Amino acid sequence: MVTPGEKAPTFELPAVVDGGLERRALSDVLGEEVVVLMFYPADFNPACDRDGSDVGELDVFTMQKDVTVLAVSPDSVYSHRKFAEEYDLKMPLLSDTRRTVAERYDVVDDRDEGYLLKRAVFVIDLEGRVQYRWESNGPHELPEVEPIRVTTEAIGGDSTALSRYRVGHAHYVEGRRAFTSAMGAFSDHEWMLARGDFEQARGEFEEAAEEFDTAYRFSETAVLDEPFDRAGSKANSLWQAADWLATAADEFASGNGQEGESYRSDAEAPLEAARDLDEPIDPDDIVDEDGEILLEPEADDSIIEEIRDQQRQEGEEPAGGVDLEVEEVTIEDDDDSETRGLETDAERRAREYGGKGVEMGQTGGAKAGQIADAVGNVDAESEDGDEQSTESESSDVTDEEVAEIAAELEDEESTESVDGH
Known part of the structure; x- marks a missing residue:
């Protein structure tokens, strides 16, 4: 008999998972998640009714992070599939048709005809030891x-929490490296490179946030709660920012400038949230003293500064020159096809002059003679006879742009005048 404190026997069995057929091994989740292992007599056994099944009560644990529920019976995977569909079960249902796993856990009910299994529950901790056993x-x-x-909630402790925090911190540092590189590429309008680095950063930050959250929930010492929680919040904010900026870079690369600028603007909120949070503490600055985990006073150094120091030592200039600042993208008139989709400054001012929300040429817009006033007057010749264009300080419009816009409006006005008569 497997009792609390003993190592749980490992196994691998065919299973039904979300309607599909897979193989599930206990070793796949040991060390990563707490395992709730349930044995039950059979699918559609007498304890089931139209309101629920005998394993349905444990389905609630499938919604709990860092907990895996495995249910085992001697039925085939095809029976399991029907059973899961009938009662909308989310947990994996494993098929132990030969009762080999049940025998190792000593839950075979050989007294009853049919060689069924006893109903039993085991809770297995991160080290693979049984912490709870129940048998009907x-x-x-x-x-x-x-x-x-x-x-399940009692399993963890500071050593486990620190271990998960260390893993999360490693992901966070890699995410910051990728994020810093992406910011530099974004500033240089190297959209594809920026997108790739932002996507890498997004994945690293997502992993970091999950590990930090687990560390927070497993920790037992109050002094760890705030830094672990803060680290999770910072990683989550940077994950959101990287997600928006990756999409922005992709839009700019596709020539959709206005959409790209919109996504860049969306990234400002999570970036601002990240700026307000201190950097996660280095795991080596969390020490065990007199049997209690404490933080060293020097544990507030910024990881990004360490990265930059390393880059300087290697003869590299820190990418982007900034930490979490992402400037509004400025597109020059002679930029290549990567910037297609952004309206020119002249077009923007002409549209705004014509009335908010009114497209050029529509009724209620600016008159043709007012366009030059909106974007800058143009003289054919200067006093010394050289042909030049004289614009207002803020305008970059050319003769051709003014002529085209004015002609388009005059055509529209003529058409409207004819229609009106």
């Missing part, structure tokens, strides 16, 4: 959820 005394007795919940 009758075919209709179901497990209580509360003792299982208490056991």
Whole structure:
């Protein structure tokens, strides 16, 4: 009999997962998640009714992070599939047709005809040890959820929390490296390079946020709660910013300048949130002293500064020259096809002069003679006889642009005049 404190026997069985057929091994999740392992007599056993099944009570644990639920019976995977569909079960259902795993856990009910399994629940910790065992005394007795919940929440501790934090911190540092490189490429209008680096940063920050969150929930020492929670918030904000900026870079690369600028603007909110949070503490600055985990006073150094120092030592200039600032993209008139889709400054001012929300040429817009006033007057010749264009300080419009816009409006006005008569 497997009792609390003993190592849980490992196994691998065919399973039904989300309607598909897979193989599930206990070793796949040991060390990563708490495992709730349930054995039950059979699919559609007498404890099931039209309101629910005997394993349905444990389905609630599938919504809990860092907890995996595995349910085992001697039925085939085809029976499992029907059983899962009937009761809308989310947990994987494993098929132990030969009862080999059940025998190792000593839950085979050989007294009953049909060689069924006893209903039993095991909670296995991150080290693969059984922390809780329950076994039914009758075919209709179901497990209580509360003792299982208490056991799963109690598993962890500071050593586990620090281990998960260390993994998250490694992902965070890699995410910052990629993010810094992406910011430099974004500033230089190297859109494809920026998108790739932002996508890498997004993945690293997402992993970091999950590990930081797990560390926060597993920690037992109050002094760790705030820095672990803060680290998770910072990683999550940078993940959101990297996601928006990757999309912005992709839009700019496709020539959709206005869409790209909109996504860049959306990234400002999570970037601002990240700016307000200190950098995650280096795991090496969290020490064990007198049996209690404490933080060293020097534990507030910025990781990004360490990265920049390393870049300088290697003879590199820190990418972008900034930390979390992403400037509005400025497009020059002679930029290549990557900037297609952005309206020129002249077009923007002409549109705004014509009336907010009114397209050029529509009724209610600017008159043709007012366009030059909106974008700058143009003289054919200067006093010394050289042909030049004289514009207002803020205008970059050419003779051709003014002529084209004015002609288009005059055509529209003529058409409207004829229609009006």
